[in-house]
Amino acid sequence: MNNTETVKNSLKKRYAREKRFQLYGRMAVWTGFIFLAILLFDIITKATPAFQATEIFLDIPLDPVTLELQADTQLDEETLRAIDYAGLIKKSLRQAFPEVKKRKDKKLLYKLVSSGAEFKLRDMVINNPQLIGNKPLSLWVLADDDVDTFYKLETVTSRIKEQQIGFIDKLKQDDRIRTSFNTTFFTHSDSREPEQAGIRGALMGSFWTLLVTLLISLPVGIAAAVYLEEFAPQNKFTDFIEININNLAAVPSIVFGLLGLAVFINFFGIPRSAPLIGGLVLSLMTLPTIIISSRAALKSVPPSIKEAALGLGASHMQTVFHHVLPLAMPGILTGAIIGMAQALGETAPLLMIGMVAFIVDVPGGFLDSATVLPVQIYLWSDSPERAFTALTAATILVLLGFLAVMNAIAIYLRKHFERRW
Amino acid sequence: MKKLVLATAISVGLVANVQAAGRDTISIVGSSTVYPFATVVAEKFGKKTSYNTPKIESTGSGGGMKLFCAGVGLDTPDITNASRAIKKSEYDKCQKNGVKSITEVQIGYDGIAVANSKKSERFNLTRKDLFLALADKVPNPDGSQTLVHNPYKTWKDVNPALPNTKIEVLGPPPTSGTRDAFAELAMEGGCKKVDWIKAMKKKDKKAYKAVCHTVREDGAYIEAGENDNLIVQKLEKNPNALGIFGFSFLEQNDDKVQGSTIEGTGPEFETIADGSYPISRPLFFYVKNAHIKSIPGMKKYLQEFTSEAAMGDEGYLLDKGLIPLSQSERAALRKDVMSGKKLSM
Incomplete structure (x- = not known):
């Protein structure tokens, strides 16, 4: 048997081996893809109801007699604030359902409307006192979350009573109930009433926190990377630092939270729950990522460019800042964006520093109490009210959207600005 | 180098500045069981008044006490929620750290439900059944006064009246206040029924x-994390399992799960309020x-929490699953809170 025959005989086997390997590879990719598809499908189906809000149409009496206002009363804010708005909404509900007489049924009737409606009405009247007059104010108000869940999903729990189902049927006949796009979800902050809960506070919290993270970790990370890569002497000590940076990148994030608690809160006295402390802790976490990716980007700039600059008389410093750093910038920014995306999805370190909390006021700066998007997801997933399940999924979608955008920007930077040598 | 020194100086200055600034938001920590109630009150308070909405962290009863008793000052919380009374050791720690005057406010009751999927039959349990099914060591089934490792595999082994299904109970981990309360009220309650252990x-x-308090660790009791929604979901998937969680979760999910009766009484609003649900x-x-x-x-927040509109017989906290105190208890409580009655132990 000569060589050609040996090869010929084994050829079939070799082809089969390659086919098998390709099949394994394809199966691996498909498994990953199927899991992703299941996850997305589950989240999207759960989230869809959250983008719709059920509203009820009310004619709210705003004549001075009902409001018990004298003709000469000044309509200043204090007077307007003191009006019993909850009572007005109850009255308009009684007018819409004149047949409801029993006290118990009336209570059920009042529960159709969200408890936030009175505050919406109050703010409307305070902002625009001209509304007070003989014409009733026609207004779509949010329905209570139990009504909302029932109307959208038609699930019957004991939270919704038979009489209430009757009321809803009547509203349906009169075209006084509808679903519309849930703007509350984007314009309001956390609330214990699902129909009034939104992600604005968490979004702003994430914004301030990430801003602090970016402002700290980007300059510090780049400076560290440039120094270590271009200027630092090669000795045992720099080796030691390098090993430590690589190790830090693999440290569980909760450890940074504990560190933040011990150093920033207990020692420096930075207030708990503020974006400042959150940003500091998250920048500790993203720093290693940024340093490592920046060093890789700096390393990939060819030595010939450096040597040419030095040969033309540029100083070491000029070479680095005029030539090497600009050429490495797309790679550095890609690393920074991926680091920030990581920081955006982090909850564990924030647990230790008080950012896992119920916070209603929208944070307006670095020192206001705040929470972030992933924490909001965590808090809602643990709430007893059924309607929060949909809100949780919807928030996950928003977070995934932000992550996708950030990663897309990173890919764009890499594709369009990175040079191949 | 100069720049570095400058930057350090600026950051130190910033920190000092932060410390000097006062706090105008009430800071609350503590139990995850009280969290759903406290947050509702905080939100109402924020909407009704011109004050900021209090910030509430859910740290667990024990974790809350630790932060609360760390000292007096703006960087420590003002209020801590607890699903159990303060312990003597915690009280002593508070005193040691200068937190001398504490007022205790009981807001109401919470029932713990032992529930299963609606696809199966409702369980009729006693506290003794729960003890025998879930304790690590139980009295020897042969009747002698010795303890043996829990030999029971099915509910029928525990009590012939119960169905012949495997003992499988999903419940909270030891860090949870719900678990403490379950051990104390259900398991110890059943344990006491055995005379020689009593x-x-x-x-x-x-x-x-x-x-009485040690739960078996051979897989019959499954720690399902602090997330009660997760337990409800798992019960739906597994009709043979029982789950332990707070009454408010049962109320919200009663189309999927049903509460077992304990000594003939089911977990309902009325039975928990009058104390007949054990x-x-x-x-x-x-x-x-x-x-x-x-x-x-602070005063306004306390007023809001203890008001009839919040914790009264028809208050908004009842919608969230809180079981109220009696009329006279509430009146006494309001007096104590407004006068700042000092707790002593």
Whole structure:
């Protein structure tokens, strides 16, 4: 048997081996893809109801007699604030359902409307006192979350009573109930009433926190990377630092939270729950990522460019800042964006520093109490009210959207600005 | 180098500045069981008044006490929520750290439900059944006064009246206040029914507690994390399992799960309120009286929480699953809170 025959005989086997390997590879990719598809499908189906809000149409009496206002009363804010708005909404509900007489049924009737409606009405009247007059104010108000869940999903729990189902049927006949796009979800902050809960506070919290993270970790990370890569002497000590940076990148994030608690809160006295402390802790976490990716980007700039600059008389410093750093910038920014995306999805370190909390006021700066998007997801997933399940999924979608955008920007930077040598 | 020094100086200055600034938001920590109630009150308070909405962290009863008792000052919380009364050791720690004057506020009751999927039959349990099914060590089934490792595999082994299904109970981990309360109220309640173990209490309290409170670890009791929604979902998937969680979760999900009766009484609003449902516990919060003056809105918040509109017989907290105190208890409580009655132990 000569060589050609040996090869010929084994050829079939070799082809089969390659086919098998390709099949394994394809199966691996498909498994990953199927899991992703299941996850997305589950989240999207759960989230869809959250983008719709059920509203009820009310004619709210705003004549001075009902409001018990004298003709000469000044309509200043204090007077307007003191009006019993909850009572007005109850009255308009009684007018819409004149047949409801029993006290118990009336209570059920009042529960159709969200408890936030009175505050919406109050703010409307305070902002625009001209509304007070003989014409009733026609207004779509949010329905209570139990009504909302029932109307959208038609699930019957004991939270919704038979009489209430009757009321809803009547509203349906009169075209006084509808679903519309849930703007509350984007314009309001956390609330214990699902129909009034939104992600604005968490979004702003994430914004301030990430801003602090970016402002700290980007300059510090780049400076560290440039120094270590271009200027630092090669000795045992720099080796030691390098090993430590690589190790830090693999440290569980909760450890940074504990560190933040011990150093920033207990020692420096930075207030708990503020974006400042959150940003500091998250920048500790993203720093290693940024340093490592920046060093890789700096390393990939060819030595010939450096040597040419030095040969033309540029100083070491000029070479680095005029030539090497600009050429490495797309790679550095890609690393920074991926680091920030990581920081955006982090909850564990924030647990230790008080950012896992119920916070209603929208944070307006670095020192206001705040929470972030992933924490909001965590808090809602643990709430007893059924309607929060949909809100949780919807928030996950928003977070995934932000992550996708950030990663897309990173890919764009890499594709369009990175040079191949 | 100069720049570095400057940057350090600026950051130190910033930090010092932060410390000097006062706080105008009430800071609350503590139990995850009280969290759903406290947050509702905080939100109402924020909407009704011109004060900021209080910030509430859910740290667990024990974690809350630790932060609360760390001292007096703006960087410590003003109120801590607890699903059990303050312990003597915690009280002593508070005193040691200068938190001298604390007011205890009992807000109502919470029932603990033992529930299963609606696809299966409702369980009719006793506390003794629960003890025998879930304790690590149980009295020897042959009747002698010795303890053996829990031999029971099915509910029928425990009590012939119960169905012949595997013992599988999903419940909270030991860090949870719900677990503490379950061990104390349900398991110890059943444990006491065995006369010779009850007699142990007088002789050796520690051994008695170890017997009554230790949950078996052979897989029959499954720790399902602090997330009660997860337990409900798992019960739906597994009709043979039982789950342990707070009454408010049962109420929200009663199209999927049903509460077992304990000694003939089911977990319902009325039975928990009148005390006939045996596994129910009081809920509290504790106020740091030294902060009432320095934090704006504290008095108003306490007023809102203890008002009839919140914790009364038709208050909004009842919608969230809180079981109210009686009329007279509420009146007494309001007086204590407004006068800042100091807790002593």
